Amino acid sequence: MQRVYEPADLLEAELLLVMLASEGVTAHLSGRHLLGAMGELxxxxxxxxxxxxxxxxxxxxxxxxxxxxxxLDSDEPVEVAGVLLC
Structure with a gap:
């Protein structure tokens, strides 16, 4: 096993795990259970x-x-006066 990336946080790690799995790459996240001890580590x-x-x-x-x-440029919301985009 090789450590290939150091994610900034758990959210980035989970996104990358799913992306790698979708491409057929099996990955393991180490250190997930150490996040609760961040005050001391x-x-x-x-x-x-x-x-x-x-x-x-x-x-x-x-x-x-x-x-x-x-x-993508097409992901930009269209400005419509008086309409709340969520």
Whole structure:
């Protein structure tokens, strides 16, 4: 197993786990259970995404592409006066 990425928080870790799984890469999140002890442990480096050695390079490429993604122009809400967009 290789540690391929250090997520900033649990939300990012869960998103990346699902994304990797959707691409056929099995990943394990280490450090999830240490988050409750953050008052006594260093904040950085608790979480880590780990994958099998043979999937490490592909996982790194997928995570890099995921982090570099930009929103599409069509995702911008249309301004309509007097209408609340939720």
């Amino acid at each position: 260093p904040v950085n480096g608790l979480l880590g995404l780990q994958v099998a050695d043979e999937q490490a390079e592909r996982a790194r490429l997928l995570i890099t592409a995921y982090n570099a993604a930009q929103p």
